[in-house]
Amino acid sequence: IENGNNFDIRVDRYQSEKLHLFTRYSLAQFTGLAPGAFGMEAGGPDFPVNTFAGSSWDRNQSAVIGIDSPLSSRWLADFRMGYLRYNVFVEPNGLGTTPAKDAGIPGVSLDNFYTSGMPGFSLSGTGGVQFGYSLAFAGCNCPEHEFENQLQWTGNVTHMIGNHSIKFGPDFRFLMNTRIHSNPHRSGDWTFSPTTTEGPNGGGLSLATFLLGDVSSFVRGVAEDVTAKEREHRLFSYIQDTWRVTPKLTINFGTRWEIYFPQYVNGKDQGGFPDLATGQDFIAGENGVSLNGNAKTALTHLAPRAGIAYQIAPQTVIRAGYGRSYDTGVFGNNFGHNTNLNLPVLASQSLNPSNPWLPVFTLAQGPPYLNPATVLATQPLGPNGDPIWPDGVSPWILPWNKDRTLRLPKVDGWNFAVEHEFPFLVLSAGYVGNEGTDITSNYNINAPTIVGFGTLSTNQRRPFYSSFGWTESLNYFGDDHSDHFESLQVRAERRFKGGLNVQVNFTWGSAFNYATDYLFWNSAIDYGRESGFRTKVFNANYIYELPFGKGKRFLAGSSNWMQKAASGWELSGILVWESGLPFTPSYADCGKDEDTGPCRVDLVGNASVPNPGPKEWFMPAPAGTGGTGCTSTAAATPELNANGCTRGPWTRPAAGTFGDVG
Helix, strand or coil: CEEEEEEEEEEEEEEECCEEEEEEEEEEEEEEEECECCECCCECCCCCCCCCCEEEEEEEEEEEEEEEEECCCCEEEEEEEEEEEEEEEEECCCCCCCHHHHCCCCCCCCCCCCCCCCCEEEECCCCCEEEECCHHHHCCCCCEEEEEEEEEEEEEEEEEECCEEEEEEEEEEEEEEEEECCCCCCCCEEEECHHHHCECCECCCHHHHHHHCEECEEEEEEECCCCCCEEEEEEEEEEEEEEEEECCEEEEEEEEEEEECCCEECCCCCCEEECCCCCEEEECCCCCCCCCCCCCCCCCCEEEEEEEEEEEECCEEEEEEEEEEECCCCCCCCCCCCHHHCCCCEEEEEECCCCCCCCCEECCCCCCCCCCCCHHHHCCECCCCCEECCCCEECEECCECCCCCECCCEEEEEEEEEEEECCCCEEEEEEEEEEEEEECCEEECCCCCCCCECCECCHHHCCCHHHHCCCCCCEEECCCEEEEEEEEEEEEEEEECCCEEEEEEEEEEEEEEECCCCCCCCHHHHEEECCCCCCEEEEEEEEEECCECCCCCECCCCCHHHHHHHCCCEEEEEEEEECCCCCCCCCCCHHHHCCCCCCCCEECCCCCCCCCCCCCCCCCCCCECCCCCCCCCCCCECCCCCCCCEECCEECCCCCCCCCCC
């Protein structure tokens, strides 16, 4: 069930010919309620229609006051002052219930609100199932309460001189955020792996692991303090010139300067800044650490842009442009998603086994207790006198540059297009591309390397285990990879007599980026086609004004009430054709051969099928009782049941290696 309501109020006052004032207020409110696959309290995977299971309430408000004034015939000025408030409440269904505690699992359901409801249980592999509430499968980062406010002052001054129109102005913003966070779920995300119950040649069932009560991995958010807040100031400015060189040639160029002052917390002990070099947690307001973690302000974020439009013939125009922009980060490094999600405010408890077949605890034992306010008191001190970050708690780590400034993601975009108006339609074709650098990514920088698999334990292969004894995942906002996009875009539009308008668009493109499951160790392994990008997209749409009523072909001479009833009707429609999404074939027994990185099989033949369709897009491994390198079975099976086993075009890779497909 989804409901939404919104309204806008605007008042304009023309004080004089040289002074125009206005004010506007907008409110939008949305509520949502959706069960999981197993009902309200039991939760489970969300449904594709809404991709969310739980309850949500959002209220967004904004207000603005503006002044416009033509100072003279060549000078114009406008100023705005605005306020934005964003409130969101996301909660699991069954809030206030304690099903895990009622089932006899200790150490969970510690209160009747934040840690209540069904935990998120994930049984992976063959026959796997998910139930409860989790961001991973229910889309519910819950319970979560967030209050974000922004004050903004901006101005624009335009000066027209000759055939130049020069604009410049400042933009100041003050951001305030309070986020009571539940990623991971306060009741915990519990994983049960088939690896615990598999035999020498693979197999195993996560359901069997669950029935044994062996928890393969566990994460949860733990917090006692819900008063921590984040603040940030931003100052932007720009200048641009639109130059009408000739009646046929226009050039636009300028630059934008963006200054992001470091985010800071609202008081002592209200945030932490983990440091990978020393292993310490720099606590805000303690031991010489400022409220912004001793961060420095970068003054180098310049964003140039340029464009050109040239009419090479009466009906033909070419356009080209280039521009750079910076990404302020949505749940990224810049604001609102890290500093007060660390100790001593919040602990993301993360328990991983020393080897993949071992449990971290049993259901009968329950997870160990953790108090984020006191856990640092028992830690040894590092070289700066700050406590060493403890094992078993996942930090949120910022991407510092050497000068203690933060890296910001940036995108450089460019395009070139030609448009021609024929007597019967308008046709345009263009090339559009962009390159993202230092793109925001959140990945586990403490994932084990595949080197040494089968000889060394999982923890021994983690990069920070030998230095600090860390076995947990380290959430690193790296801003350390790139993506690339190029496309050919064609558009045609035809306006027919009689009120019919038809538009057709086609995009043929490619996009490449990095996955994050092995990015720290070997970025080349994780580079490939962007998983959510379709290389070919065609759409056609039409709008047809029905020929009824005043001034139309039919009912034009009818009575007044009939004309009003028949006029203004339209028919519209859209047709979309898209190519498929890229994918990477895998195999069932990855957990036997690796505990890190991508799950890929070796392609040793042609996997194409004559007529690919929804039932069979490529050739899967055929079932058999034997095969090259395979373990013989009584019943036919498509499983690649031994390293080196080949069935059809697929071979299971050697243990401790990744397959080559994808």
